[in-house]
Amino acid sequence: MSEPTGSTSFGFDLDGSRIPLTPSQTVGPYLAIGLTWNDGEEVVPAGTEGEIRVGGLLTDGEGVPIPDGLVETWQADPEGRFDHPDDPRGAARASVTGFRGFGRSQTVNGGHWQVRTVKPGPLPTPDGDTEAPHLDVSVFARGMLDRVVTRIYFPEDSEAHTADPVLQSVDVHRRPTLIATRVDGGYRFDIRLQGEGETVFFDL
Amino acid sequence: MTDTAEPRAAGSRLVLPAYERPVGLHPPRDDPGYRSTALRHPAEPLVLLPHRLTEVTGPALGSSRVTAADADLTRRHAGEPLGQRIIVHGRVLDSDRRAVPDTLVEVWQANAAGRYRHQVDQWPAPLDPNFDGLGRVVTDSSGRYSFTTIQPGAYPWKNHHNAWRPAHIHFSLFGRAFTQRLVTQMYFPGDPLQPYDPIMNSIPDPKARQRLVARFDLDRTEPDWALAYHFDIVLRGREATPFEEPVEGRDDDDE
Numbered sequence: 001m002s003e004p005t006g007s008t009s010f011g012f013d014l015d016g017s018r019i020p021l022t023p024s025q026t027v028g029p030y031l032a033i034g035l036t037w038n039d040g041e042e043v044v045p046a047g048t049e050g051e052i053r054v055g056g057l058l059t060d061g062e063g064v065p066i067p068d069g070l071v072e073t074w075q076a077d078p079e080g081r082f083d084h085p086d087d088p089r090g091a092a093r094a095s096v097t098g099f100r101g102f103g104r105s106q107t108v109n110g111g112h113w114q115v116r117t118v119k120p121g122p123l124p125t126p127d128g129d130t131e132a133p134h135l136d137v138s139v140f141a142r143g144m145l146d147r148v149v150t151r152i153y154f155p156e157d158s159e160a161h162t163a164d165p166v167l168q169s170v171d172v173h174r175r176p177t178l179i180a181t182r183v184d185g186g187y188r189f190d191i192r193l194q195g196e197g198e199t200v201f202f203d204l
Numbered sequence: 205m206t207d208t209a210e211p212r213a214a215g216s217r218l219v220l221p222a223y224e225r226p227v228g229l230h231p232p233r234d235d236p237g238y239r240s241t242a243l244r245h246p247a248e249p250l251v252l253l254p255h256r257l258t259e260v261t262g263p264a265l266g267s268s269r270v271t272a273a274d275a276d277l278t279r280r281h282a283g284e285p286l287g288q289r290i291i292v293h294g295r296v297l298d299s300d301r302r303a304v305p306d307t308l309v310e311v312w313q314a315n316a317a318g319r320y321r322h323q324v325d326q327w328p329a330p331l332d333p334n335f336d337g338l339g340r341v342v343t344d345s346s347g348r349y350s351f352t353t354i355q356p357g358a359y360p361w362k363n364h365h366n367a368w369r370p371a372h373i374h375f376s377l378f379g380r381a382f383t384q385r386l387v388t389q390m391y392f393p394g395d396p397l398q399p400y401d402p403i404m405n406s407i408p409d410p411k412a413r414q415r416l417v418a419r420f421d422l423d424r425t426e427p428d429w430a431l432a433y434h435f436d437i438v439l440r441g442r443e444a445t446p447f448e449e450p451v452e453g454r455d456d457d458d459e
């Protein structure tokens with residue numbers, strides 16, 4: 001690949017051009033070879049105070065469970081902070097020991113996925129709004145040429161949901177697909193890729 | 205950010221980076237040529253998600269998840285795998301040419317005969333007892349990565365009659381933010397199967413398809429040891445902002 005010329009110290013060429021992006025391809029049927037982590041489902045270590053399980057069923061357009069998918073989650077810590085340099089409030093070491101923020105679960109158990117985590121805190125936005133607690137979710141599978149992205153909200157936050165700008169931008173009839181249901185030990189969030197009760201997916 | 209007497213409530217100024225939104229780059233999620241997409245794509249339109257705190261951050265999955273041995277797929281067993289030994293290397297960059305350092309790159313592939321070590325893969329090609337097909341590396345401070353493996357073989361699949369996947373290596377990347385997460389495949393130059401592959405050709409722009417084809421790299425070939433291929437990966441960059449960005453991590457002297 002030839003090297004860029006004339007670039008400024010601000011990361012752009014003098015003419016403002018960018019280098020073209022790498023396109024997505026499917027994760028394929030053999031993702032387990034490359035993407036298996038023994039601790040993938042552990043956003044927090046076992047025994048963490050306030051730990052919850054969040055999981056559900058991944059299904060296709062005929063309602064059939066998808067046994068070769070991958071669900072990943074990303075979230076703030078319970079204080080609504082991120083240990084990341086692009087959080088303008090400053091990178092904050094998580095308030096929970098061993099908190100990774102990231103979870104990864106293969107749907108090999110009959111289409112079921114699950115992560116062990118703690119509930120994230122609410123987040124400020126540049127517009128002065130407050131986002132209700134949520135997890136960002138990516139879904140990968142054979143037959144998916146690009147990931148799909150959704151969000152998981154929590155059922156007890158219904159008041160905060162009325163002020164959440166993302167939820168409010170979603171058609172009211174489809175909004176419930178983004179809200180988990182309370183179950184023993186945590187929350188259930190089914191992901192329906194297509195058809196009846198199709199989960200809302202986002203253009204990221 | 206200025207220090208004021210006001211409390212840093214949600215209403216105080218929070219300035220976040222925004223990532224570009226590529227149009228027409230990625231394959232359509234519903235592609236008739238790739239049959240398995242039929243029931244695995246959303247039928248409803250996507251809802252625009254603004255880039256807020258959760259989207260502009262991401263996990264730091266650096267060197268704690270890999271060992272030096274993970275960069276050599278040919279040395280995971282007592283014996284060496286069969287096949288052409290190759291080095292695959294390149295850089296992970298933003299489209300605004302910023303290196304993406306310390307980011308996890310996960311790769312997986314078939315063996316030289318085109319067989320995956322996976323229970324679902326049962327086509328009659330031999331497994332190699334010395335090859336798992338799994339590798340992990342973390343980019344260095346300039347966004348560079350490199351691993352050693354063997355040239356994977358082509359393999360058949362059931363998408364249509366006499367369907368064969370061109371030789372490829374699967375790549376998974378995180379970048380620095382949730383917006384940059386990317387899973388893709390790297391192909392090899394001169395592979396005659398590429399024009400017939402619905403997965404590669406699901407990418408709308410032929411030029412973008414070619415960006416998934418590695419370049420043979422004679423300079424990095426190791427005499428009497430291994431061929432080399434160069435494969436750069438470009439992740440979504442940020443929208444230009446009026447704020448000056450720090451220049452750390454930049455490095456323009458590739459090769």
Ligand SMILES: [Fe+3]
Pocket residue numbers: 028030314369372374
């Ligand atoms: Fe493959």
